[in-house]
Amino acid sequence: MTYPPEIVAEAVVGGLLTGSVYALVALGLTLVYGVLHIINFAHGALLTCAMFAVWALVTFTGISPYTAIIPLAVVFFAVGYVLQRYLIGPASHGDDSNILLVTLGLSIAIENALLATFHADTRNLDGDFGFQVVEIGPMLISRPKLIGFAASLIVAGLLWLLLKRTDTGRAIRAVAKEKLGARLMGIEVGHIFGITFGLGCACLAVAACLLMPSFYVNPRVGNAFVLVAFTIVVLGGMGSVPGALLGGLFIGVVESLGGLLLGDSLGQLGIFIIFILVLLFRPTGLFGARA
């Protein structure tokens, strides 16, 4: 069965746009992995949390989801810092598999606390976001998705600049490379861990603001993102910012084309199979990652 080229093109473009927001979610994850060398299993639940925060802010105060970006990013940065510094760090005694289990426990607690508060209903933002489209050539592109794409690229660029050009960024990279050496140079490792985790959560807050106009939220929505984000992270190479960006765009296209060819229920299959294959055969990732 063949599809007309404009439908395929539209699927590819749609996939790229969705993929850019996936990339933003994955960016937070890969940052935490690259520095703390831990897998934050609560990433999906924290994203769900951020999406509910956007929904509540927009619904009850009437501000635009794009205005919410800055305040929410600040709040989530603080939440992430506190979580890592005062809960995840102390509770896991510095052991990797403990961190995995602690974040799993957190994700179960957060997800079900949201379920208890908001019930299982699916919620959207009110307004006409769904009908806003931009015509590009023969294609109709959703405007919120286009904004999401541009904003994701900007945030990824800012993050990259922060890591490369600021003192905090240098400290983060130093801790990622050599924890003990960084400590000896007077860097407070616990503080940097907290900052990194906070930045990861701030990425989630931005992603949530960009997602909500074209997506929905329910207490389990993070689950759909978390394995996708992990796939992107391993695909791009754990800890690599450009890798996460490329990986995100690639996975977005795979999902979109998979959905077109196989239908929605099987479309996700491609992502998991890529995840398994990459981990089995190229655990260092595909895009320019160093072992």
Add this chain to the structure above:
Amino acid sequence: MKRSEWLFLVALLAALALVPLLASNLVINFLVTALIVALAALGWNILGGLGGQISFGHAAFFGTGAYVTELLQLRLGANAWAAAVAGIAAGALVGLAIGAAVFRARLRGSYFALVTLAFAEVLRILANALDVTGGASGLLLPLQPGAAHFQFDQRSVFAWIGIACVGAVLLLTRHMMNSRFGAHLAAVRENEDAARALGVDILATKLRAITLSAAITAAAGVFYVQYFLYLDANIGYGTWISIEALLAAIIGGVGTMAGPLIGALALHGLGELTRGFAGSITGIDLVIFGLLLVAAIAFAPAGIVGAWKRYVGGRRNA
């Protein structure tokens, strides 16, 4: 294992066996569900506790056991007991296959956890989409009470079979822990490189562990489907059973023999209590479970069993 612990376990199982004689159907139902989770957790503990390979995807084995048992009866008219044996064997085979792929690629730690989760999700999506597994509407096993069909009018019979299964697996675990294989597995858990240097075949040890672990968890799946007579992708391959098996084993006492059983009973007891207090608020019990997991890792790494031993040891020394 000390004699007093062994006596305690026998007494616990005997006490559980008395419950169906005295209690209402509701309580027996609670007991059977807890026993199913205990069985799955005992399986998880072989790989995750004794072998140190933490899996997030034991649903892959639970679901395979359940689906194979049900499908053989529904589609081929197989005898229920034969189907149950086939279900357990199929679960073990899936364990062996996943293990062969994953351990050969030397994935461990967090990578192992994530890849097992991905395997379970692949199976869930397939079972949800394919016609042979009934798709999203699931499969109903027709009610045919009778010992020949592995179905019983009396819930208490299920409870006793469950207790017998748990007892058998506990014996098996003890035998395993005292065997050469058990020693190899402990060596792999504590330090893989050192174990390799001492001549332990790492791959073979891990493969045996995951196969055995998968078989036991598959048995829990078989038991589930014979008891509830209904199965869909989110039950069989859903994350709930992966998580509950892990929670029960870790909160009960990871790597200990009795931990998974005690953990399953404690968690389900606590779940009933919170539901009793908090009424119809869905999810509140799982909030507590999640926080308990964090607390267990932070304060009681050897779970309830470890904390108890420390308490008793402290009193004896005082």
